[in-house]
Amino acid sequence: MDFDLGARLRAVREMHALSQRELAKRAGVTNGTISLIEQNRVSPSLSSLKKVLDGIPMSLADFFALQATPRLKTFFARDELLEIGGGGAISYRQVGHDLAGRALQILHERYAPGADTGKAMLRHAAEEGGVVLKGQLEVTVGDQRRVLGPGDAYYFDSRVPHRFRAVGDEPCEVVSACTPPSF
Amino acid sequence: MDFDLGARLRAVREMHALSQRELAKRAGVTNGTISLIEQNRVSPSLSSLKKVLDGIPMSLADFFALQATPRLKTFFARDELLEIGGGGAISYRQVGHDLAGRALQILHERYAPGADTGKAMLRHAAEEGGVVLKGQLEVTVGDQRRVLGPGDAYYFDSRVPHRFRAVGDEPCEVVSACTPPSF
DNA sequence: TTACAATGTTTATTATATTAAACGTACTGA
DNA sequence: TCAGTACGTTTAATATAATAAACATTGTAA
Secondary structure: OOOOHHHHHHHHHHHOOOOHHHHHHHHOOOHHHHHHHHOOOOOOEHHHHHHHHHHOOOOHHHHHHHHHOOOOOOEEOHHHOEEOOOOOOEEEEEOOOOOOOOOOEEEEEEEOOOOEOOOOOOOOOOEEEEEEEEOEEEEEEOOEEEEEOOOOEEEEEOOOOEEEEEEOOOOEEEEEEEEOOOO | OOOOHHHHHHHHHHHOOOOHHHHHHHHOOOHHHHHHHHOOOOOOEHHHHHHHHHOOOOOHHHHHHOOOOOOOOHHHHHHHHHHHHOOOOEEEEEOOOOOOOOOOEEEEEEEOOOOEOOOOOOOOOOEEEEEEEEOEEEEEEOOEEEEEOOOOEEEEEOOOOEEEEEEOOOOEEEEEEEOOOOO
16 A cells, blocks of 8 residues: 555544544444554455445545645744735735645735825735734725724725725734735 | 446456456456456455556546545535534634625634534635634644644645644634635 | 367455454543 | 543454456457
């Protein structure tokens, strides 16, 4: 075997918060069978593996498709987030460095008091949204304008001209997402 | 088994213009083994099936993908996820009202201490990411697991089974985004 | 026809997977 | 502290898969 069948089954089982005995009961096999499979001490018959996956439930196709999934970097520590506008009035921390081919761009944004994306109102394709965490953010989309506070959010077609501006005395913090990446 | 494994193997073998003996030789099994499998008179061990497919050659993922039925309604899987973890332990607010036709789904999520999605979801939505704002969130993606704190983030292919769990004493807060199902 | 080679199938034996039950550990509440 | 429970692991017995070899059929060439 060129992949760790046991480890994969164990990962999937634990992901579903099932004990070996609980899964065994649902699958109609014994807990010992699952234990031995997870330790790679046996190579299960397809009928057994099918029963076990039915108990989760997961299809054989999905189970084996997991090995074909290319693994990207998944977790990012705070200081690993790419600082895009560092030092300026507006700074961005981008979730994921290497965005090539990715379908989403997620940003943790900080606006200094009074910071403004400017009047240019960049137009990029697709859609965009975000949640305000701290401070007050004035959002202008087309002819609509509104000041958002913590917990407020926005969502719009980003082909419409738009603009962000931090108002008030304190810094403003936002998490936003847009698709596709516009950089 | 809810599908005809033997017939599928036979079809694949004949498609490649291989005799049972020729394939057996390449695979390192006996011709009898292949005959019995194709007649569904045995349920092959995974090690045997793997050897046989290697002789064709074809991956297990491809072999089982042949039976894969297109998963519709994956779009609603997220709602199911939230219902399961619901009852107050996990609350969320979706940015925007009607999700239909949108390119992005953005959620502001709050996990009570110990709250757990408890389910590994398989979705057709391509990618997913988020930023932790408060508390400690244990994120499991495939067989990778990590505890994230404020400012930390995650990003992954959401077809991989995944799970979120709030650890520690304080509530956990996250803003996440994912691309919609691809039909 | 005859002989031969290649095909898929079947069978007795051997190897292995699965079961049922026991085992060890850790956690929990009385 | 002591049961009681749930967990993963291990082991002897049993069920099943894999092998090696024989069997049956078909097609082809001498």
